[in-house]
Amino acid sequence: MYSQGLIGSDSSTDETVEFLAAFQARIDAEEKIEPNDAMPEGYRRTLIRQIGQHAHSEIIGMQPEGNWITRAPSLRRKAALLAKVQDEGGHGLYLYSAAETLGVSREDLTDQLLDGRAKYSSIFNYPTLSWADIGTVGWLVDGAAIMNQIPLCRCSFGPYARAMIRVCKEESFHQRQGYEILLTLCKGSAAQKEMAQESLNRWWWPVLMMFGPSDGESVHSDQNTKWGIKRFSNDALRQKFIDATIPQAKVLGIEVPDPDLKWDDSLNDGRGGYVHGPIDWDEFWRVVKGHGAMNRDRIRNYKKTVDDGAWVREAAMAHAEKRAARKLAMAAE
Amino acid sequence: MAGSADLFAALIELADDQLILGHRLSEWSGRAPILEEDLALSNLALDLIGGSRNIYTYAGLVEGKGRDEDDLAYMRLEREYLNCLLVERGNDDFAQTMLRQLYFAALMQPYWQAALASNDETIRGIAGKAVKEMAYHVRHSAEWVIRLGDGTAQSAEKMQAAVVEMHPFTEELFTMSEAARACAKAGSLPDRESLRAEWSRTIASVFEQALLTVPEVRFPQSGGRQGRHGEEMGHILAELQYVQRTHPGLTW
Numbered sequence: 414m415y416s417q418g419l420i421g422s423d424s425s426t427d428e429t430v431e432f433l434a435a436f437q438a439r440i441d442a443e444e445k446i447e448p449n450d451a452m453p454e455g456y457r458r459t460l461i462r463q464i465g466q467h468a469h470s471e472i473i474g475m476q477p478e479g480n481w482i483t484r485a486p487s488l489r490r491k492a493a494l495l496a497k498v499q500d501e502g503g504h505g506l507y508l509y510s511a512a513e514t515l516g517v518s519r520e521d522l523t524d525q526l527l528d529g530r531a532k533y534s535s536i537f538n539y540p541t542l543s544w545a546d547i548g549t550v551g552w553l554v555d556g557a558a559i560m561n562q563i564p565l566c567r568c569s570f571g572p573y574a575r576a577m578i579r580v581c582k583e584e585s586f587h588q589r590q591g592y593e594i595l596l597t598l599c600k601g602s603a604a605q606k607e608m609a610q611e612s613l614n615r616w617w618w619p620v621l622m623m624f625g626p627s628d629g630e631s632v633h634s635d636q637n638t639k640w641g642i643k644r645f646s647n648d649a650l651r652q653k654f655i656d657a658t659i660p661q662a663k664v665l666g667i668e669v670p671d672p673d674l675k676w677d678d679s680l681n682d683g684r685g686g687y688v689h690g691p692i693d694w695d696e697f698w699r700v701v702k703g704h705g706a707m708n709r710d711r712i713r714n715y716k717k718t719v720d721d722g723a724w725v726r727e728a729a730m731a732h733a734e735k736r737a738a739r740k741l742a743m744a745a746e
Numbered sequence: 747m748a749g750s751a752d753l754f755a756a757l758i759e760l761a762d763d764q765l766i767l768g769h770r771l772s773e774w775s776g777r778a779p780i781l782e783e784d785l786a787l788s789n790l791a792l793d794l795i796g797g798s799r800n801i802y803t804y805a806g807l808v809e810g811k812g813r814d815e816d817d818l819a820y821m822r823l824e825r826e827y828l829n830c831l832l833v834e835r836g837n838d839d840f841a842q843t844m845l846r847q848l849y850f851a852a853l854m855q856p857y858w859q860a861a862l863a864s865n866d867e868t869i870r871g872i873a874g875k876a877v878k879e880m881a882y883h884v885r886h887s888a889e890w891v892i893r894l895g896d897g898t899a900q901s902a903e904k905m906q907a908a909v910v911e912m913h914p915f916t917e918e919l920f921t922m923s924e925a926a927r928a929c930a931k932a933g934s935l936p937d938r939e940s941l942r943a944e945w946s947r948t949i950a951s952v953f954e955q956a957l958l959t960v961p962e963v964r965f966p967q968s969g970g971r972q973g974r975h976g977e978e979m980g981h982i983l984a985e986l987q988y989v990q991r992t993h994p995g996l997t998w
């Protein structure tokens with residue numbers, strides 16, 4: 414998974430007008446900005462923050478799905494889930510590498526995550542409580558991630574855009590796999606179908622929040638649009654997602670928990686689309702600020718992983734140094 | 747030919763080893779000391795779980811009662827699992843996990859190598875894939891055992907402690923049950939005892955580079971091959987079987 418509408422970015426910058434204009438001209442010509450190119454400080458800072466947030470989301474996102482690896486109901490599902498969680502770790506890895514090209518280390522980014530300076534997607538602060546949640550997370554969370562990330566494949570910053578192309582391919586595989594889990598449940602027993610419905614009831618609204626608040630309230634999104642980091646508004650992406658998802662829910666035979674949902678012919682320039690009921694943004698901000706069901710556990714678990722692994726990382730470094738020294742000594746003989 | 751009951755039981759020993767060790771490795775997902783290593787541990791787990799599926803499927807065919815891979819993996823009683831105790835031991839720390847992997851793969855690599863000469867075509871097929879995977883498992887785990895054994899004072903201490911803790915469980919790797927013996931005699935599966943010298947050479951060579959000493963084991967631990975497991979096995983199965991046991995007989 415996934416990037417969310419960037420939370421709390423600061424894209425202020427103080428280069429000369431000429432420099433900024435020349436930079437803007439490159440962006441407008443759809444040129445890719447590469448790590449060694451001159452760039453405004455605000456652009457660099459915004460990208461570090463966004464790519465870091467995205468990488469952290471991949472890493473923290475391993476927890477809710479990893480929660481079911483040892484309980485997956487068949488060997489095929491167990492292998493697929495383990496491979497999916499592994500893919501998410503791989504996404505984290507490419508993204509940390511992309512961020513490193515901007516002059517920030519993985520360790521620094523990890524420190525920022527652990528001390529709360531950096532955020533990750535709010536969706537991962539919800540718990541996975543049933544096997545159906547593994548289907549729902551794949552279908553909707555990876556699905557929302559794809560909506561968010563496809564435009565990022567054309568992001569002005571080269572390394573991020575290239576990472577997104579690779580990541581999006583895998584996310585769409587995850588999305589189909591998740592949908593297939595739900596399809597199997599919905600074709601199964603009454604208890605299985607109920608498990609799928611109950612899962613959708615819990616995830617639907619939090620997934621819609623993944624796109625971020627309405628753009629009226631979203632900070633600095635204008636500058637990010639000019640810089641080619643953001644291509645569509647949060648609301649436009651959310652609309653696309655809902656329009657794509659409702660027909661899929663109908664195939665499953667389960668319903669999204671929104672009594673106000675209705676078709677409106679006038680949406681999407683007259684092609685029609687779904688109008689949804691009000692989103693509880695208080696809940697969104699509460700979770701972003703650390704008060705969701707799983708915020709504390711996610712960070713505590715990750716901190717434990719980082720702390721428990723310290724001696725291994727130190728040993729690997731010490732061993733590499735010893736080897737290098739021995740090699741040097743041999744060469745000197 | 748060994749009787750099909752013998753072949754079935756010997757295949758279950760192999761498949762259970764792979765499933766339970768794969769399960770233990772999968773518990774590291776999201777928890778490894780280094781992100782790259784998290785991905786590598788998942789690869790090891792995926793190899794073992796993937797291999798177990800092929801072996802269970804074949805065991806089900808040999809048995810002829812219509813049981814598929816999931817019936818065999820999920821719907822047996824604890825006493826019917828025939829994995830050795832080594833593979834079910836919990837993940838104490840990264841040193842112990844890598845050592846457990848080395849102990850296991852250092853036998854299974856030559857085992858599957860020998861199984862390439864089996865007179866059973868399906869087993870040759872399974873061995874062809876497994877032998878390459880096990881060679882990688884040996885390499886990967888040996889590198890870590892050496893790094894940790896010859897790393898910092900702290901890592902060396904943890905590594906040697908893992909050796910002392912785990913070595914008593916290695917003897918059971920060579921146990922030949924009656925079923926396994928019948929299969930070896932019939933030429934369908936290798937004789938584990940005949941691979942002991944190669945296993946010992948591999949371990950000795952890694953330990954030398956890792957500055958570790960092989961402890962003298964006066965009281966080896968065994969029982970898994972007869973279905974007598976440690977207390978942790980029930981907890982593995984409680985998780986593994988949870989969904990299948992809660993909603994029996996459904997498709998997932």
Ligand SMILES: [Fe+2]
Pocket residue numbers: 414415471500501504580584
């Ligand atoms: Fe991902």
Ligand SMILES: [Fe+2]
Pocket residue numbers: 414501555583584587
């Ligand atoms: Fe994904």
